[in-house]
Amino acid sequence: IHTLQHRYRSQLPYTYAGPSLIAIKPNSAVPSYSRKVRRRDSMPPHVCSVAQKAYWNLLMQRQDQTIMPLGRSGAGKTTCCQNALEYLVGAAGSVDNKVSVGKLQAMFNVLRAFGTVSTGHHSASTRFSMVMSLDFNATGQINAAHLQTMLLERIRAAQQPEGESNFHVFSQMLAGLDSAQRTALHLHQMAETNAFGIRPCLKAEEKQKASVAFGQLQAAMETLGITVSEQKAIWRVLAGIYHLGAAGACKVGRKQFMKFEWANNAADVLGCDFEELTTAVFKHHLKQILEQVTSGASRPSQGEDRTAGPKMTGVECVEGMASGLYEELFSAVVSLINRSFSSTRLSMASIMVVDTPGFHNPRHQKKDRAATFEELCHNYVHEQLQGLFYKRTFVSELERYREENIEVPFHLPELSPMTTVAVIDQNSTQLHIPPSGEADDPKGLLWILDEEVLIQGSSDSSALDRLCSYFAKKGLDNEEQGSLRKCEQVPQFEIFHQLGRDPVRYDLTGWVNKAKLNLSAENAIQVLQQSRIDDLQKLFLPRSKMPLICRSMAGLEGNSQQALQRVGCVRKTFTSSFAAVKRKSVCAQIKLQLDALTHLVKRSQIHFVHCLVPRRGADGSEGKIPELGSTGEEEPAWDIPALRVQLSGSQLLDALRFHRLGYADRMVLAPFRRRFQVLAQPVMKKYTSAYEMVDENKVRETSPGACAWLGYNQVCMFTCIGHSTLPSSLVWTE
Numbered sequence: 001i002h003t004l005q006h007r008y009r010s011q012l013p014y015t016y017a018g019p020s021l022i023a024i025k026p027n028s029a030v031p032s033y034s035r036k037v038r039r040r041d042s043m044p045p046h047v048c049s050v051a052q053k054a055y056w057n058l059l060m061q062r063q064d065q066t067i068m069p070l071g072r073s074g075a076g077k078t079t080c081c082q083n084a085l086e087y088l089v090g091a092a093g094s095v096d097n098k099v100s101v102g103k104l105q106a107m108f109n110v111l112r113a114f115g116t117v118s119t120g121h122h123s124a125s126t127r128f129s130m131v132m133s134l135d136f137n138a139t140g141q142i143n144a145a146h147l148q149t150m151l152l153e154r155i156r157a158a159q160q161p162e163g164e165s166n167f168h169v170f171s172q173m174l175a176g177l178d179s180a181q182r183t184a185l186h187l188h189q190m191a192e193t194n195a196f197g198i199r200p201c202l203k204a205e206e207k208q209k210a211s212v213a214f215g216q217l218q219a220a221m222e223t224l225g226i227t228v229s230e231q232k233a234i235w236r237v238l239a240g241i242y243h244l245g246a247a248g249a250c251k252v253g254r255k256q257f258m259k260f261e262w263a264n265n266a267a268d269v270l271g272c273d274f275e276e277l278t279t280a281v282f283k284h285h286l287k288q289i290l291e292q293v294t295s296g297a298s299r300p301s302q303g304e305d306r307t308a309g310p311k312m313t314g315v316e317c318v319e320g321m322a323s324g325l326y327e328e329l330f331s332a333v334v335s336l337i338n339r340s341f342s343s344t345r346l347s348m349a350s351i352m353v354v355d356t357p358g359f360h361n362p363r364h365q366k367k368d369r370a371a372t373f374e375e376l377c378h379n380y381v382h383e384q385l386q387g388l389f390y391k392r393t394f395v396s397e398l399e400r401y402r403e404e405n406i407e408v409p410f411h412l413p414e415l416s417p418m419t420t421v422a423v424i425d426q427n428s429t430q431l432h433i434p435p436s437g438e439a440d441d442p443k444g445l446l447w448i449l450d451e452e453v454l455i456q457g458s459s460d461s462s463a464l465d466r467l468c469s470y471f472a473k474k475g476l477d478n479e480e481q482g483s484l485r486k487c488e489q490v491p492q493f494e495i496f497h498q499l500g501r502d503p504v505r506y507d508l509t510g511w512v513n514k515a516k517l518n519l520s521a522e523n524a525i526q527v528l529q530q531s532r533i534d535d536l537q538k539l540f541l542p543r544s545k546m547p548l549i550c551r552s553m554a555g556l557e558g559n560s561q562q563a564l565q566r567v568g569c570v571r572k573t574f575t576s577s578f579a580a581v582k583r584k585s586v587c588a589q590i591k592l593q594l595d596a597l598t599h600l601v602k603r604s605q606i607h608f609v610h611c612l613v614p615r616r617g618a619d620g621s622e623g624k625i626p627e628l629g630s631t632g633e634e635e636p637a638w639d640i641p642a643l644r645v646q647l648s649g650s651q652l653l654d655a656l657r658f659h660r661l662g663y664a665d666r667m668v669l670a671p672f673r674r675r676f677q678v679l680a681q682p683v684m685k686k687y688t689s690a691y692e693m694v695d696e697n698k699v700r701e702t703s704p705g706a707c708a709w710l711g712y713n714q715v716c717m718f719t720c721i722g723h724s725t726l727p728s729s730l731v732w733t734e
């Protein structure tokens with residue numbers, strides 16, 4: 001540790017004062033970083049200080065670290081991730097400039113185009129989860145980076161709630177393509193209507209903005225080494241989706257396209273025949289029959305037969321193809337990003353930065369609509385990660401104190417986010433004692449939907465009745481209220497998210513259908529891989545090596561040992577017995593993707609960052625912090641009730657209390673002895689006084705954690721290793 005400290009002091013993050021640090025809006029109390037050398041814990045609270053701490057821990061403990069922002073949609077999680085990553089890259093530097101701040105910015109540009117949408121209150125709301133890993137070598141420099149994405153809201157390519165947009169890349173492409181490319185992609189003339197809501201910008205100002213954004217996207221792709229032919233292939237798939245939206249599907253009668261000429265365009269840009277496309281979109285049963293005949297199976301087993309239940313409509317078929325194409329495209333883009341960051345060098349440990357869609361509640365935007373299935377999935381991810389915070393911050397810590405026989409006057413908070421998680425994903429096997437009088441074991445919403453898919457004649461309301469019978473408490477007593485409430489409007493219900501502080505109303509209409517495997521989406525990869533257009537084939541053929549079961553995950557390629565380990569971790573999740581049984585279940589796929597995310601970060605030390613929305617604007621300006629003094633007032637107009645809800649929902653105050661009562665910083669004995677043996681008695685004898693022996697400032701600078709257990713007041717407990725003879729000036733408080 002000493003060697004590392006001395007050797008790399010010059011490279012430690014506190015010397016960094018790059019321009020990226022001021023990327024956060026200046027009114028958010030961004031600390032000013034001077035070029036003078038700073039100590040490890042010297043930064044004011046800020047995401048860069050979290051990144052600095054993670055980097056220090058990585059160097060000192062050689063353990064993987066994770067930075068995980070949590071919070072509502074629009075609270076600043078993505079910004080936080082980008083700042084942390086840029087800070088780390090700027091501070092640690094990278095071997096052969098494989099990972100640079102410029103490349104990171106390019107990556108965020110690309111991800112923003114392909115993975116964000118605009119909602120009423122936020123112009124770039126993230127619709128996928130990602131783990132971005134930086135792999136560090138033994139000298140503390142970055143060898144490579146690796147991006148893994150999951151839980152993409154793929155249906156967004158075909159459906160959006162009112163007032164929200166499709167992925168930004170569509171409007172950017174329509175505004176920014178030059179006329180030659182436009183003609184090649186049959187985009188010189190726009191369709192009157194588009195079932196997927198993909199429309200060119202109408203206002204000149206918006207068009208100009210989208211066109212500039214497209215130019216920036218192309219430049220970012222270039223920075224990441226994405227070639228012109230690869231870019232062309234990407235525009236082809238996007239154009240294909242646009243044409244499918246323009247073609248639409250007949251709502252009655254035979255399942256077929258509504259407008260053949262647009263469907264023809266789609267087939268042309270995707271490099272297949274019209275008939276091939278029609279078969280892939282509507283006639284998947286033919287493929288199934290063929291598969292059954294060739295495999296010799298007479299009937300699919302009950303668990304496998306996912307064609308039972310509600311039949312797919314023509315519209316669902318076309319939407320499925322569009323979402324399948326978009327998911328494949330997104331994965332291909334992630335692979336191209338990884339190609340730019342990858343390296344075969346051996347790494348010591350990694351820092352992972354996790355970004356997920358925030359907590360969604362239409363009420364935050366003053367909208368009257370109920371939340372959608374996709375929003376439920378995002379909220380499920382958020383609650384699960386909040387549960388991880390609960391486990392790491394309270395459960396594991398208390399366990400540790402108990403093991404060490406350390407008394408801390410703190411009790412585990414009664415409310416846990418896992419109660420809400422159970423409403424969504426509780427499996428019957430998770431229950432210890434089945435409640436008496438119940439016909440069957442309580443199951444979470446995902447498993448209820450999964451079962452309803454297999455039942456002929458099932459409906460959304462029967463799914464809701466089952467859910468309420470398990471989780472909604474009967475009786476009028478408010479204290480007895482469960483985690484769920486059935487609303488008067490059928491089929492709507494409310495889940496008490498954020499420990500009951502932030503209830504979200506959901507509308508279950510069409511959810512059983514959403515839980516059904518969309519066979520058109522499954523066929524999308526074949527359309528792309530069998531394309532007659534070489535560029536398209538080249539882009540998507542590498543995906544054929546990927547096991548079908550983990551297709552929903554992107555970034556499953558890797559050259560270095562660390563990357564392969566991460567890929568292995570994901571594959572392991574998807575090869576569990578549960579995954580094998582639920583191979584074709586949409587709901588199981590959601591759970592598996594989230595499991596993969598949590599498994600990736602499980603072994604690391606997690607640094608949670610709680611992002612709070614400080615203000616709720618009735619004018620839709622939520623999340624934007626007014627400049628100090630801009631409103632003529634001294635203080636910004638904080639929304640105190642909203643902040644209270646966020647603080648109590650995130651259990652931040654409990655965590656803070658526990659932090660004060662407990663021992664926040666600690667070291668195990670072996671490194672402690674190594675680090676402080678200079679203070680041991682034999683060494684002391686050489687000096688006339690302990691003052692001569694230790695330069696206090698030096699100890700403070702190099703060893704801020706100079707004791708086995710540091711409490712809130714950071715009082716050194718030297719007595720625990722027998723150094724009670726040291727002068728009191730060494731027992732410092734901060």
Ligand SMILES: Nc1ncnc2c1ncn2[C@@H]1O[C@H](COP(=O)(O)OP(=O)(O)OP(=O)(O)O)[C@@H](O)[C@H]1O
Pocket residue numbers: 024025027028071072073074075076077078079080122124125126127356357358359611623624625
């Ligand atoms: N610290 C900050 N101070 C002021 N504004 C900020 C800060 N962090 C982010 N913002 C702004 O807030 C908006 C939302 O930021 P961001 O996209 O990072 O939110 P998010 O939590 O990732 O949202 P979502 O979960 O919907 O993706 C952006 O316009 C961003 O510029």
